[in-house]
Amino acid sequence: MNTLLELQGVTKSFRGLKANEDIGFTVGEGEIVGLIGPNGAGKTTLFNMIAGVFPPDRGTIRLSGRDLVGLKPHQTCAAGIGRTFQIVRPFPHLTVAENVLIGALHAEKKMHAARTRAAEVLALVGLDAKAAQKAGTLTLPERKCLEVARALATRPRLLLLDEVMAGLRPNETDQMVAIFRRLNRETGLSILLVEHVMRAVMALSHRVVVINSGRFLCAGLPADVVKDPRVLECYLGGED
Amino acid sequence: MKRTALFVLIGLFLLAPLASGPYLLSLLTTLLTFAYLGQAWNIMMGFAGQLSLGHALYVGLGAYVSAALSLFWGIPPILGVFPAMAAAALVGSAIGFLSFRFAVKGVHFTLLTIAFAEIARLTFQHLSALGGTGGLFLPVEARTGVDLIHLRGDPRMFYYVILAMAAALFLACRALMASPLGYRWQALREDPAAAESLGVNLLRVKLAAIALSAALTAAGGVFTAFFYNALFPDQWFGLGYSIEIILAPIIGGLGTLFGPILGAILLTPLGEAITAVTDGLGWQSAGIKPFCYGVCLLLIVKFLPDGIWPAIRKRLP
Ligand SMILES: Nc1ncnc2c1ncn2[C@@H]1O[C@H](COP(=O)(O)OP(=O)(O)OP(=O)(O)O)[C@@H](O)[C@H]1O
Ligand SMILES: [Mg+2]
Numbered sequence: 001m002n003t004l005l006e007l008q009g010v011t012k013s014f015r016g017l018k019a020n021e022d023i024g025f026t027v028g029e030g031e032i033v034g035l036i037g038p039n040g041a042g043k044t045t046l047f048n049m050i051a052g053v054f055p056p057d058r059g060t061i062r063l064s065g066r067d068l069v070g071l072k073p074h075q076t077c078a079a080g081i082g083r084t085f086q087i088v089r090p091f092p093h094l095t096v097a098e099n100v101l102i103g104a105l106h107a108e109k110k111m112h113a114a115r116t117r118a119a120e121v122l123a124l125v126g127l128d129a130k131a132a133q134k135a136g137t138l139t140l141p142e143r144k145c146l147e148v149a150r151a152l153a154t155r156p157r158l159l160l161l162d163e164v165m166a167g168l169r170p171n172e173t174d175q176m177v178a179i180f181r182r183l184n185r186e187t188g189l190s191i192l193l194v195e196h197v198m199r200a201v202m203a204l205s206h207r208v209v210v211i212n213s214g215r216f217l218c219a220g221l222p223a224d225v226v227k228d229p230r231v232l233e234c235y236l237g238g239e240d
Numbered sequence: 241m242k243r244t245a246l247f248v249l250i251g252l253f254l255l256a257p258l259a260s261g262p263y264l265l266s267l268l269t270t271l272l273t274f275a276y277l278g279q280a281w282n283i284m285m286g287f288a289g290q291l292s293l294g295h296a297l298y299v300g301l302g303a304y305v306s307a308a309l310s311l312f313w314g315i316p317p318i319l320g321v322f323p324a325m326a327a328a329a330l331v332g333s334a335i336g337f338l339s340f341r342f343a344v345k346g347v348h349f350t351l352l353t354i355a356f357a358e359i360a361r362l363t364f365q366h367l368s369a370l371g372g373t374g375g376l377f378l379p380v381e382a383r384t385g386v387d388l389i390h391l392r393g394d395p396r397m398f399y400y401v402i403l404a405m406a407a408a409l410f411l412a413c414r415a416l417m418a419s420p421l422g423y424r425w426q427a428l429r430e431d432p433a434a435a436e437s438l439g440v441n442l443l444r445v446k447l448a449a450i451a452l453s454a455a456l457t458a459a460g461g462v463f464t465a466f467f468y469n470a471l472f473p474d475q476w477f478g479l480g481y482s483i484e485i486i487l488a489p490i491i492g493g494l495g496t497l498f499g500p501i502l503g504a505i506l507l508t509p510l511g512e513a514i515t516a517v518t519d520g521l522g523w524q525s526a527g528i529k530p531f532c533y534g535v536c537l538l539l540i541v542k543f544l545p546d547g548i549w550p551a552i553r554k555r556l557p
Contacts (some may be wrong), residue, residue, distance in 0.1 A: 051437060077439035085437075091430035102427045105420050106439030114420070154439055 001028035003065075004190050005158055010059035012045055019045040020056070021214045027158065032184055032191040034205030034222065038235055042214040043194045047160050050192075051083045052076040052209050063158065063168070077106060082156025084147035086163050086194075092136030096127055099135050099146055103153030118153055125149045125179060141168050145176075152183070158190045165197045177203045198226070210234070242556055249501075253403055258397045269399045273464060276406040278488035278500030280415060281457035285486070287413075287422060288449035289429025291350045294357030295485050298328040298454040300364070300476035302461025307378055307471055308370055310390075317391045321462045325455035331356070332454030336447045339433070348423065354479060356545030360479035371471070378469040391466035398467050404465065411458060414497055425449055429495075456491035457485075487533055491540050493547025502549050507536070 005027040012020040020042045020197050027033045035043055049056045052073045061068045063079055071079065082103075097118055104117040122128045125145050130138065135146060144164045151159060161180075165173045177200050183189045195201045201208065201222065208225040210217040212234040218225065225231055256268055277299065284290045305327050306320035333402070335356055339349045365373050386393045416422045424445045427435035436442055465471060475481060492503030514529050544551050 053433070073433070073436040074439050074441045077437060083437050085434065089431045089434040091427055091434065093430060094426055098423065098426075102423050102435065102440070103438045105423060109420070111418070111420060150434075150438060 003027075004029045004031070004064060005192065006060075006062040006065075007046075007050075008060045008216055010046065010056045010061060010169065012049060012054075013041075013057050018214045020049070023059070023211060023214075023216050025209045025216065025219060027190055027192055030184065030188045030190055031178070032193060032204050032206050034201040034208040035192055035194045035211065036208060036225075037211040037217070038195070040213075041211045043211065044162055045058065045153060045214075046211075047192075047194065049082060050076070050160060050165045052082055077154055077156075080157035081160065082151035082154050082158070083160040084151050084162050087088075088140070088143040088147050090135035090138065090143055090146055093133065094135060095131065096133055096135050096138065096146060097122065097131040100153045100205045103150040107155035115211075117155075121153045124152070124183075126175070141172060144168070148176075156189070158192060160192050160194075162194045163184055163196060165195055165200045168197075168200065173197055173200050174203075176200070180204055187227075202226070213230060242553075245556075250407075257399055257551050262395060265395050265399055267508065269395070269402055269467065269514055271504050272399070272402040272406045273460060273467075274485070274488050274508055275501045275504035276402060276409055276463075277457060277460045277485045278492070278504060279406065279409045279497075280453055280460060281486055282489045282495065282500050283416070283425075283456070284449050284453035284487060286419065286499070288425035288446065290446060290449060292353040292450075292453070292482075293350050293479070293486070294353035294355070294482050295395035295453075295457055296477050296479070296481040297353070297357035297360050298332065298359075298457035299464060299481070299485070300360060300471075300473070301328045301331060302458025303465035303471050303476055304370060304376065305458075306462040307376055307465045311376070311378065316389045317466055318389045319461050321459055325458045327460075328454040328458030329451040332450040333447050336450040337443075339549065340443050340446065354482070357477050357479065357482060361473050364473035364477060373473065376471040378466060380392075380469050390475065391463070402463055402467075405459070410497060412502070417497070421445070421448060426495075483530075484533075487537065489547075491536060491547060493549035496541065496547065496549050497555075498553075499547050499549045502552075503547070506548070507533070510536070 003026045007026070008024045010020055010023040023046060035061060037043055048054060050061055050068065051067065052071045052075060055069050063081065068076055068079060091102070100118040100121055101114055104114040104121070108114040108117050119128070122131055125148055127142065127145050127149055130142065135143070138146060144167070148161070148164055165176055168176065180191060181204065184191065187236050193201065195205060205222050207219060208222045209219040210225060217230055217234060218228055255263055262267065277295070281292065281295050284292050290410045299463055302324040305324040309315040309320040309323065310317060335352060338344070339352055344352055364370060370376050381392055386397045424440045425436065427438065427440050428442060428445050432442055487499040488503030488507050490503070491507060493499030493503065510532070511529055514532050518528050540547065
């Protein structure tokens, strides 16, 4: 398996607080990697650096060998990164279809083709019935779904999902899991998945990476990781 | 229903000169000028969410550039409009680029737009070659005939020119709203961070909005210059004028296509009525008109924050 995303020594501090310290791991092409860790472990911070919201203080981030550090978010998007926001950011006064259309316009320059793509993605995530509704009227689970649809519409190579299943009912989680599985199988989409819902992490991830207090803790198969005493300790025992 | 209303409106505007005397015609010309300028400003604020409180800058630039070209080099406004638009687009882009480079956003961006308009006002006050505070005047000839190249002629000609400009801008804005650029503007307006994550180049999209809005506003300035024939820096670059430009789209409905037109239809006669009443009563206070506009604005913000047109549209079948 070829390496798609490669992180090395990624470090980021916020006014003395080390949000990420010396983080390194990879995501292979076609792989789904779960990224877990307790609250405040630094998962979202890592996503923001991969997506170009801010650069790391140190370390390298590569996508298929290409250095992403220093690129702006629209450039990482062009490089193949699609991301969702943990705190959802819909375009509230636009319709659901228009929200997705803006993502689709990244993949398709022609208006007509972009509309078609937006409709396809909406159908895929099961939001097509709400297409004409203003995004501001959606429920939280629907907004999470819209985040996914918008990011998918840009046709990413690597999808960064930040807790998109939080707040979903178990059957909704299973539906979402099925969608990602299918996308992964049929289009080879790679996914880096931040998720607290273990049901989803276990079902989706080929591999799991655990970080705690900004540091890499361990990585391995989902079934092994959840039995690792260090992982149990960091979730149960709190910080250090 | 909407369609019928639109055709009635177009019909009324097309036929209005036949039934109106010089006063009404000049009122309608002013009305359409504000509809046009409001529409041009709305591209930046209503579509792309960038609040400019210094749009008089572009009207003034358009006016002075075209007037100077015509006075000193004999270049007619039909050609002068292009350098006028280019100058405004250039200045707008410079403001946009500076604000981007130094991460000036929101209120501070708006302050920057005011600052640039003020700088222009002070500069033109001291440009004696262009009349300075004393003003720049275009020769007024007999107001007859139709000379579109030099923008000289009958008041009805001016009326139809600005009507054509307002209509063309309306259609252009409608097309823009449904274009990829239009959607990117709206994404920028709604949530820049989300837009950026979806591949929208914020700088490019912002500059496009400012440059286009500035250039179109300058074209309105060219028209206005040749309609009024007298340019004074205090008026043409003044903050008061900048505010007057944005009232119609705000009251009519930000980001809507009909908002600027509806706002101008309501406000221009109101402004005239206020002037008539205060003149009739012999009051000298120049503050009454802005005060009444302020009250209108307050009422709209309080009761119809989206503006009048969205409220009407909801009730249309
Ligand atoms: N922009 C910022 N400025 C200052 N501190 C920040 C910023 N972003 C994150 N932090 C801090 O960095 C640490 C890591 O935060 P981060 O959001 O990355 O954690 P997380 O793993 O995503 O947590 P959660 O599971 O709660 O989403 C936290 O202590 C947080 O307060
Ligand atoms: Mg987080």
